[in-house]
Amino acid sequence: MRRKTSLVLLALAVFFAALSPLLRWYAFPRLAKIPANQYQDMVLEARDATLIDYTDGMKEKKVPKVTIVQTLKGNVEASEKIEKTVGKDVVVWDGLSYVVGPDGKMVSKIPERYIFDAHTQDPVHATGESVDGDPVKRVGIEFKWPFLTEKRDYQYFDAQARTSAPIHYKGTQNFRGVDVYYFEQTIPWTKVSFPKTMPVQGITPASLAKTGTTRWYTTVRKFWVEPLTGAPVYGEELHKEELRGGTLLGGRDKVTVFAGDVKMREDYIRHTVDLVKSNRTLVLLMTSYLPWGFLSLGLLLLALSLWLEARSRRPAPTKAEEPERVTA
Secondary structure (H helix, E strand, O other): OHHHHHHHHHHHHHHHHHHHHHHHHHHHHHHOOOOOOOEEEEEEEEEEEEEEEOOOOOEEEEEEEEEEEEEEEEOHHHHHHHHHHHOOOEEEEEEEEEEEOOOOOEEEEEEEEEEEEOOOOOEOOOOOOEEOOEEOOOOOEOOOOOOOOOOOOEEEEEOOOOEEEEEEEEEEEEEOOEEEEEEEEEEEEEEEOOOOOOOOOOOOHHHHHHHOOEEEEEEEEEEEEEOOOOEEEEEEEEEEEEEEOOHHHOOOOEEEEEEEEEEEOHHHHHHHHHHHHHHHHHHHHHHHHHHHHHHHHHHHHHHHHHHHHHHHHOOOOOOOOOOOOOOO
16 A cells, blocks of 8 residues: 555656646746737826927927826737737737827827737737838837846837847846846937927928928936846836927027936836736746745655655564563
């Protein structure tokens, strides 16, 4: 009976020991993915910013606040259509960056379609990949880092410049109780396109091009990323745009369109940190808690199996070795 029990325990030990690496290295990369129907929004603010006033001689003015609303909406129908052609799980995010001035009026709005691998966050090139209606071919990541983010530089896509550049790992920090990796990217002054939708009726990118005036942009982009989920818990940009040259500026060399330190609004910071903490526990369950738990359980069952096997092999005492009975 002991031998049968020891064999059962040995089989269970082998099962749990084998399950440990399978869960971590086989199941997790296949189960961890971004849902195709995910929707998220975020509000950022630039206080004491500089903003151009198109109605007053295109002068730059100090304003108390500029608000940027960013939305990312999963397009399930589009993702399913692309999955049929590429043969893997794909997420399609229809994004919109909507900038509002202190008077509540639109300053700019730039739509995006971002297509990427649901597991690795690598870009997937398919029809519809675009920024502000212009087809693009992204290299590297945007919005989200991969699961199990590494301490290294990544290529990060810049929607304004329509190109990718390194975003550098700068160290590990603690942000509101969460250990995060800090990344920073600097985009030098770069000539960029005018938005398709302008805040003044009748002004279009084509009409601006005839004046010879060009739009330039620079930013220092900062992200604090929770490494297990790859989700930024906080973001900030030191952002500046200018108009340069041409007849539109009335003899001036350049005019600041927008300049400010863009930060996440406090309520969205709290919500994001709470959400990331919750998702972090799920990732830890798959990558650490269950694999190590199964391995420990396998070793315990193996030790118990060997102990029972050793006891079953111990010879039974002979009659000569049995102690004499003492009668009253």
